[in-house]
Amino acid sequence: MPPDIRVRRVYEEPVPEDGMRVLVDRIWPRGLRKDALRLDEWARDLAPSTELRTWYGHDPAKFGEFRRRYQAELAQPGPAAALARLAGRARAGPVTLLTATRDTAHSQAAVLAEVLQSSPGQQAVEPEPGAGGEPACYAHLVCPECGSVTTEGHRPGCSMDPAAAGTERS
Numbered sequence: 001m002p003p004d005i006r007v008r009r010v011y012e013e014p015v016p017e018d019g020m021r022v023l024v025d026r027i028w029p030r031g032l033r034k035d036a037l038r039l040d041e042w043a044r045d046l047a048p049s050t051e052l053r054t055w056y057g058h059d060p061a062k063f064g065e066f067r068r069r070y071q072a073e074l075a076q077p078g079p080a081a082a083l084a085r086l087a088g089r090a091r092a093g094p095v096t097l098l099t100a101t102r103d104t105a106h107s108q109a110a111v112l113a114e115v116l117q118s119s120p121g122q123q124a125v126e127p128e129p130g131a132g133g134e135p136a137c138y139a140h141l142v143c144p145e146c147g148s149v150t151t152e153g154h155r156p157g158c159s160m161d162p163a164a165a166g167t168e169r170s
Contacts, residue, residue, distance in 0.1 A: 003090035005113040010098040014038045019094025022086065024109050026053065029100035039098070045082045048108050049073055063106045070111050083115070090116055 006018065010029045014021060020040045026047035028034070048056070048070050056066040074083055089095060095116075101107040143150050145160045154161035 002117045004094040005090055005116050006096040007104050007109045007113050008096055008098055010100050018096040020089055021096050021098055023098045024112055025099050045078055060106045067111050070108055087116055
């Protein structure tokens with residue numbers, strides 16, 4: 001069963017169902033006093049880098065690329081260790097990821113929740129030696145026109161076949 005991970009704005013009133021409340025923004029939310037916010041942890045090391053946050057600018061059109069880049073940042077040693085700690089806490093009970101972002105669906109908190117729910121506890125685990133790595137992807141070897149594996153040759157008549165293109169020119 002996946003962990004109970006919630007995403008909420010930091011400005012919303014806490015509810016008992018929140019469980020552990022974790023702020024996942026790099027900078028402190030505007031207008032909130034630190035002593036007034038009911039918070040269990042401020043996980044700055046899980047927030048996107050300043051460079052990534054600035055590039056993204058909360059533009060929903062960039063969200064897919066933001067997600068990809070942010071997940072790559074989360075795989076780095078420091079964030080991966082923090083992610084593993086948070087995954088462990090999420091196994092113990094509900095965790096609410098807090099952000100000041102207005103559009104929570106297109107926020108780092110949403111990406112973080114997705115990562116935590118997809119494979120809890122697996123983010124920072126190193127594979128056993130000899131266990132192999134990520135599954136290989138060979139999609140780049142498939143010809144978009146004829147569907148053949150390009151290293152084994154194209155289907156007859158495929159315009160993407162360099163051998164056929166060479167014979168047409170002579």
